[in-house]
Amino acid sequence: MKPLPPPTGMLAELTYRCPLSCPYCSNPLEMAGRDAEMSTQEWKRIFSQAAEIGVLHAHLSGGEPASRRDLLELTAHAAQVGLYTNLITSGVGLTKKLFDDLVAAGLDHVQLSIQDAEPESADAIGGYRGGFAKKLEVAQWVAETGMPLTVNAVIHRLNISRAAEMVDFAVRLGARRIEIAHTQYYGWALRNRAHLMPTRAQSEKAYAEVEARRALYKGRIVIDHVAPDYHAKYPKACMSGWGRLTFNVTPTGKVLPCHAAETIPNLEFWNTREKSLADCWSDSPGFNAFRGTEWMKEPCRSCERKNEDFGGCRCQALALAGDAAATDPICSKSPLHHLIGEIAARDSSEKGGDFTPRRMAAAKALTDV
Amino acid sequence: MSEDDLTGESRPYLLRGVRLKHDQVRKCWVLLAPERFLRLNGISVDILQRCDGGAPLARIVDDLAEKYQADRAVVERDVRALLVGLYDKRMLGL
Numbered sequence: 001m002k003p004l005p006p007p008t009g010m011l012a013e014l015t016y017r018c019p020l021s022c023p024y025c026s027n028p029l030e031m032a033g034r035d036a037e038m039s040t041q042e043w044k045r046i047f048s049q050a051a052e053i054g055v056l057h058a059h060l061s062g063g064e065p066a067s068r069r070d071l072l073e074l075t076a077h078a079a080q081v082g083l084y085t086n087l088i089t090s091g092v093g094l095t096k097k098l099f100d101d102l103v104a105a106g107l108d109h110v111q112l113s114i115q116d117a118e119p120e121s122a123d124a125i126g127g128y129r130g131g132f133a134k135k136l137e138v139a140q141w142v143a144e145t146g147m148p149l150t151v152n153a154v155i156h157r158l159n160i161s162r163a164a165e166m167v168d169f170a171v172r173l174g175a176r177r178i179e180i181a182h183t184q185y186y187g188w189a190l191r192n193r194a195h196l197m198p199t200r201a202q203s204e205k206a207y208a209e210v211e212a213r214r215a216l217y218k219g220r221i222v223i224d225h226v227a228p229d230y231h232a233k234y235p236k237a238c239m240s241g242w243g244r245l246t247f248n249v250t251p252t253g254k255v256l257p258c259h260a261a262e263t264i265p266n267l268e269f270w271n272t273r274e275k276s277l278a279d280c281w282s283d284s285p286g287f288n289a290f291r292g293t294e295w296m297k298e299p300c301r302s303c304e305r306k307n308e309d310f311g312g313c314r315c316q317a318l319a320l321a322g323d324a325a326a327t328d329p330i331c332s333k334s335p336l337h338h339l340i341g342e343i344a345a346r347d348s349s350e351k352g353g354d355f356t357p358r359r360m361a362a363a364k365a366l367t368d369v
Numbered sequence: 370m371s372e373d374d375l376t377g378e379s380r381p382y383l384l385r386g387v388r389l390k391h392d393q394v395r396k397c398w399v400l401l402a403p404e405r406f407l408r409l410n411g412i413s414v415d416i417l418q419r420c421d422g423g424a425p426l427a428r429i430v431d432d433l434a435e436k437y438q439a440d441r442a443v444v445e446r447d448v449r450a451l452l453v454g455l456y457d458k459r460m461l462g463l
Contacts, residue, residue, distance in 0.1 A: 006394050008406065054394035056406050082390070084401045108386050109403040148386035148403045148459075176384075176459040177403055219370050222459050224404070 004282050004291075006054025009246040010083075014043065014060060014074065016251055017067040019092045021127035021357035022115065024154050024189035024196055026259040027063065031360045037251045040070040042273065044077045046249060049277035051081040058083040059111075063251070066093035072101050079106030086111055088152075091138035092131055099141050110142045111150040111179075116159040117169045125158055127357050136173070143174035150177040155206060155228075156189075156196035157348070164209035171221050178221055180210050182228035184236075186260040186315060188358045195355035197347035203228040230344040234305065235312025235328040242290040242314055247281055255280035257287055260315035264324045290314050295325055299333045370456045375426060379463045381452055382422030387460040389417055402460045412437070416448050420461070426452075 016031035038046075047058060058078045065071055066089060078085045086109045087102065112135060116122035119132040126132075142149040151170035155163045163180060170178040182203065185193050198206070207228065214223050229236065239246060239258045248256045253272040256262060261269065267286035270279065281287065289295065293306050300311040311317075312328025320329045320343075321336050329336040375381075383389075387402045389409075398409040400417065409417070415436065419429045430448055434441040455461040 052394075054392070056390075056392070056399065056401060057404070084406075086403065108401075111403075146385045148384070150403055219457050219459070 005244075007050075007245060007247055007281055008055065009057040009059065010050045010055045011059045011061055011246065011248040012043070012046070012074075013062055013248060013250050014065045014068045014071070015063040016360060018062055018064040018090065018358075019067075019128055020064070020090050020115075020131060021359060022113075022125060022154070022188070023192040023355035023357055024156060024183050025358040026184070026187045026189070027358065028187055028259075028262065029191065031063075032250075032252050033360060037068075038253050038273070040073055042253065043070075043074050046253075046272050046277055047074070047078040047083060048081050049272075051083050053278050053281065056084055057086060059086045059088055061088040064090050064093050066098065072098065072105060075102050075107055076105035079108075084108050089113070089138070090126070090131065091135040092128060094138055096141060099138070103145055103147065107147070109148045109150065110138075111152055112138060112142070112175075113152045113154075114166065114169070115153075117162045117165040121159060139173040139175070148177070149173065149175045150179060151175040152179045152181065154181050154183055155198075156183045157198045157202070158196070160198045160202050160206045163206035164213055167210060167213045167217070167221070167223060171217060175221060177224065179224045179226065181226035182207070184226070184229055186263075186319075188356070190319065192355040193343075194347040194350040197230065197344055197350075198228070199348040200231050200344065202348075203231045229316070229330050230340050232330055233332045235309050235316075235330040237309040238313035238316070238328075241310040243281075243287040244291070244310075247287075249277075255284065255287075257290075258315065261286065263315055264318050267324075290324070297325055297327070299331075300327050303333065370453055375449055375452060375456075375463070377425060377427030377430075379426045380422050380424065381420040381426065381429075382462050383417065383420060383455075384460055384462050389414065400460070402458070405458070405460075412447065413451055416451055420452070422462070 015037055016027055060075060065087060075085055085107050087107055088111045090113050114135055115125040122132040123129050139149060151173060153166045167178055183189050183196050189196060210225055243257045248259060254269050255272060256269055267289055269286040270284040272280055296306060296311055300306050312330055314324045317326045317328045318324040320339060327334040329340055390399050390401055392399050398414045400407040400409055415433060430441060430445045434444045452461055
C-alpha cells in the first residue's frame with residue numbers, strides 16, 4: 001500500500017453546546033455535555049500534534065465554539081504552532097472584545113453561518129431571536145479588519161426560494177466566499193428530512209439561480225455550491241474520500257473521518273486521550289476500513305468514477321442501503337437508486353414545519369448552555 | 370478579471386488571510402487561503418514573494434526574466450496566468 005499522505009485539515013469540534021437549534025445540524029443526535037469535553041491542555045496538545053503531522057487548516061467549530069471560555073487561548077495556540085485558523089461560528093456568543101482579541105491572536109478567517117436572507121425566517125430556523133441581527137454585526141466586525149469572511153448557508157425547504165438571494169446578501173456583507181450547501185441528510189437533518197426536503201423542481205430552480213450568480217459576481221465572491229444529494233445523478237465525493245485528506249475531532253477527543261462516522265456500527269475509532277493523533281489518523285481500524293478502493297463492491301469496484309467520487313458516502317450507504325460498504329444509493333448505478341427518488345418525493349410532499357429542533361438532552365441543556 | 374485589467378502598473382499583493390508557508394512536512398511551499406491550499410512550484414513562489422503591493426507588475430517580470438535568464442514575454446505570460454487565476458479566486462488584490 002502507498003504511504004499515507006499527511007492530512008490537510010482538521011475540524012476541531014470544541015463543544016456541542018450551541019445557543020442555536022438549527023434542525024439540520026450535522027452534530028450527532030446524542031451529544032456529550034460540558035463535563036465530558038476535553039480540557040484546554042488536551043486541545044492544545046492536539047493542535048500541536050496536528051501541526052506536526054502536516055495539518056494546514058484548523059477549523060474551530062462545534063456546536064458554537066464561542067461557548068468555550070478558552071476559545072481565545074485555543075485559537076492563539078493553534079496560530080502559534082503554525083496552523084491556518086478558521087473560526088466556524090453562528091456569531092452568537094461573540095463579543096467585540098473577544099473578536100478583537102482573536103484577531104490579535106492570529107485568527108486567519110471567519111466562517112459565519114446564516115439561516116436565511118430574511119430576519120424573521122432566519123431566527124425561526126435557528127430558534128434564536130435576534131440571531132440574524134447579531135450576525136450582521138459580526139460580519140461588520142470582520143469586514144472592518146479586512147480579513148476573509150465566508151458566509152455559510154444551508155438550503156432546505158424553508159429557505160430554498162431565497163438561495164440565490166443569500167449570495168447577494170453575502171456580497172453585501174463583504175464576504176469573499178459563500179458556501180451554498182443544499183442540506184445533506186445526516187444527524188439532525190436526517191431526523192428532520194420530511195420537514196426539510198424540497199421538491200425536485202424547487203431544487204433545480206435554486207441550483208440554477210445560484211449557478212447563474214457565478215458569472216455575475218466573478219472576482220467579487222467565490223461560490224462553493226454543494227449540490228442537493230437526493231436530486232443528483234452521481235454521489236458526492238464525500239469528504240474527498242474517507243480518511244484521505246481531513247478528519248474531525250469530537251469534543252471528547254475521538255478522531256473520526258466525518259461527522260456521521262459513528263453511526264456506522266462496529267467501526268473502532270481511537271481517542272486522542274489514549275493515543276497520539278498520528279496513530280488515530282493512520283492506524284485506527286475505523287479509518288482504514290474504507291480507505292482506498294479495496295473495500296468496494298460492485299458496481300463501484302469496476303466503475304470508472306471510483307477514484308473520483310470514492311463510491312459516495314459510507315454513512316449514507318449505511319442509512320439508505322443498510323450496508324456501509326455498498327454503493328451510495330444516490331448513485332444512479334446503485335440497484336437501490338429508485339429509493340432515493342421515492343424518499344425525496346414522499347418527504348417533499350409532507351406538510352412540514354414541525355421539525356425537531358436540535359437540542360442536547362433536556363437536563364443537560366439547562367446546565368450546559 | 371480579464372488579463373487586460375492587469376497592467377504593467379498594477380501592484381499585486383496577497384489579500385489578508387492568504388499567505389505563503391514553507392511546509393516542513395511536505396517539503397514544499399504552499400499558499401494558504403480560506404478552505405484552500407495550493408502547492409507551489411519554484412517559479413510561483415518567486416512570483417508571489419514579489420507581490421508585496423509595492424512592486425509594479427512590469428518590475429516583477431523584469432526581475433524574474435533576469436533571474437531565470439528567460440524570454441520576458443514568456444515570463445510575463447506565466448506571471449499573468451497565475452495572478453489572474455488568484456484574483457478570480459479572491460486571493461489577490463491589485
